[in-house]
Amino acid sequence: MSIQRTLQKCMEDWKQISNLDFCLLQEDNSVFVTTCQKRLPSLNKLADFRSDPALCIANSTYCLYKILDRDELLYILIVWGSSENASTIGELAVCQIRSLIEAYSEKNDKNAFMQKLLLGSYNEVEAFNKAKKLHVSSTCQRAVFLVETKQTGDEHALTMIRNIFSARTHDFITSVDDKGIIIVRELVSTETYANLEATAHMLVDMLGSEAMTQAWVSYSNVADSLKELANAYKEAKMALEIGKIFYSEKNVFGYRNLGIGRLIYQLPVEICEMFIEEIFNGESLDAIDGETLNIIRTFFENNLNLSETSRQLYVHRNTLVYRFEKIQKKFGLDLRTFEDAMTFKLAMLVSGYLRYTN
Template sequence: MNTHLLQTLFPTGYIKSTYDKESSDLIIPIDNGFFYLSKQDISQREATLLTELMIKQPVTKVSNGHLWYDYLFNQVEMPTSSSYYRIIQIRIRKDATNKKMWLTHFSKLFDSIVDSFFIDETSAILVEQQTTILYSTEDIRAMLLTLEGEFLIQATAFVGKFQQVSPTFITCFKEEQTIFNQFFSHFHPNDVFVFEEVALEYLTKKAIKESALMTNLYQSTIFDEETVLMIKTLWTEQGNMTSSAKKLYTHRNTLQYKLDKFSEQTGISLKNMTELTLCYLMILSL
C-alpha cells in the first residue's frame, strides 16, 4: 500500500517526516516519513489490519524522531520503497542559535525533502526524494545565499547521488561522508559541490602517494607557487594557451616561454594533455 492509496482511503490522515512518540494517533512508516491516522477515524478492525500489515518495526527503534537518522547511523531497517533518494550534507561555518530554523527554511526551498536534522553542532543532513524537479548545484548555491541574508548563516553543501534504498545505500553514504570531510575546506562558504568535482583527486591521491616513481618525479620537478598556478590554470582551460594567458594576466608569448623553460628543466611538456594531466594530479595529490 503506497502513500497515495493511504491518503485516498484515509483522507483525514496526514504525513510528517518525524515520529512523535507522544501522539495518540496510529503511526504508519511510509516512504517519506510517517502517516498519522486518528484512531477515532477508523474501526478497531482497520487499526488491527494496518498494524499487522504495515507497521514493520517497533517505533521504539526510531531515535530522536528521525527514521532516516536511524537508517543512516543506527542500521535500522527502512520500509521498502521504489523511490530514489539523495543525501545532501551541510556544514555551517559556525554554531548558531537559529540553526534549526535555518535548516527548516532551507528544506522548504526544495520540492521534496523527506527528512532533515543536525547530527552535531555544525553538520546537518537533508534527505531529498527524487521528483521531476531536479535542483542543480547552482540552484542550491542560490538557496544558501538567499538564506544567509536572513539568518546570517554561511554553509557548504555536498550533494550526493540519487539511489534506491538498498544494501549499498549506506556504503555509498559513508563514502560520501568521507569525501565531504576530506574536501570541505577546499570550498568557500555558501558553495556547493558534487563528487565529479573532486573525483580525480579523491580516486588517485592514495595511489599516487604510494608510487615511488611518482614521488621521485614530484621531488625532481620544480613546483613553486607560480608553476602550480600555471598548471592548474592550463588544466582548467583544457590546455588552451590564449585563455590560460588571459586568466594568468600574462602575455601568450610569456606563457609560451615559461612552458618551454619548464620542459627544458623537467622533460615534461605541459602542451601535451597527458603530461599536463600527470602534473595536475601530482600537485593535487602530493
C-alpha cells in the same frame, strides 16, 4: 521550535484570550513555562496532588491538572481562577498540551529513527517495521544532502535550512555530529540529478546571502528505499571530503561527479608518495612559486591555450613560455604538450591529497 517555546507561546495566547494565568510544573516542581510570577501552591499540596488518583482539584484560587502521557505524569498545570469558565479553559488547555507533547514526541522519534538509519543501526526488517510505526514511507526515492559551514555547529544555518524546507513535511533535517547538517530529501519521479545540483547551489547561495556564511554542500546518488539511505549518507560524506580536497574552488559536490579525485582518494598513500617523488625528482609542488602555479592552473582551465591564458592574466605570451621552459628544465615536463600537462595535473591533485592526509 522547542516544545518549551511552543508551550510558552500557547499559554501567552490563552492568557490574552481568557485573562487567566497559567503555569506548568515539572516533576521536581520547578517551573517549565509560566505566564506570571504568582506564588505557587505549597510543596505539600503538590505532593498530595501527585499521590491522589484525581486528575484535577480546585479551590477558590486555582485549579490543578495532571498532564499524563501513557499513564505517566509529565507535568502539573496550574490555572489561576475559580469561575466555571476557568475550569473549562483548564480542561481545554490540558487537551492542547497533551496534543503538542504527543506531536513533539513523534517528531523526535522520527528524527532519532532517521539518525540511526543513516548510521546503519537497523537491519532491513527493523527499518521497515519502525518506519511503518512512525508513518515514514519505506519505498519512495530520497537523496542525502550534507551541508558544512565555516562555523562548526552553526545554529543560525540550521534554523535557516529548516525554514527553507518548512513546507516539505516529508523531508528530514538532522545532524549526527557538530560538523554538518544532514538533509534527507524525498524526491518526486520527475526530479533528476540536475534538480539535486540546483538544490545544492540554492543552499550555498542562501546561506551566503542570508546567513552570511560560506558553505559547502554535497549530495548522494538517489536512494530507492530506506535500506539504501545509510549508503547514501556515506556517499554524501565522501563527496564532501573529496570535493574539498581536489576541487577547492567549488562549493557543490555531487557523488556521481567527483571525477579523477575519487580514484586518487582510494589509492594507498605510499603509492601517491612514490608517484610524487618520481614526477618531482625528490622535491614537491612547494618547490614551485605561487605565481607560477596560478599561471599553470589558468593554462589548464583554458585547455592549454597560451594566447587565452596570456589575455586573462595580462601577461606577455613570451613570459608564459619562459615560465613553462623553467618547469621543463626543472622537472622534465613540457606543459604545452597534452601528455606532460596531464601528468602534471595528476601530480597537483595527488599533492593536494597528500597535504590533506598529513
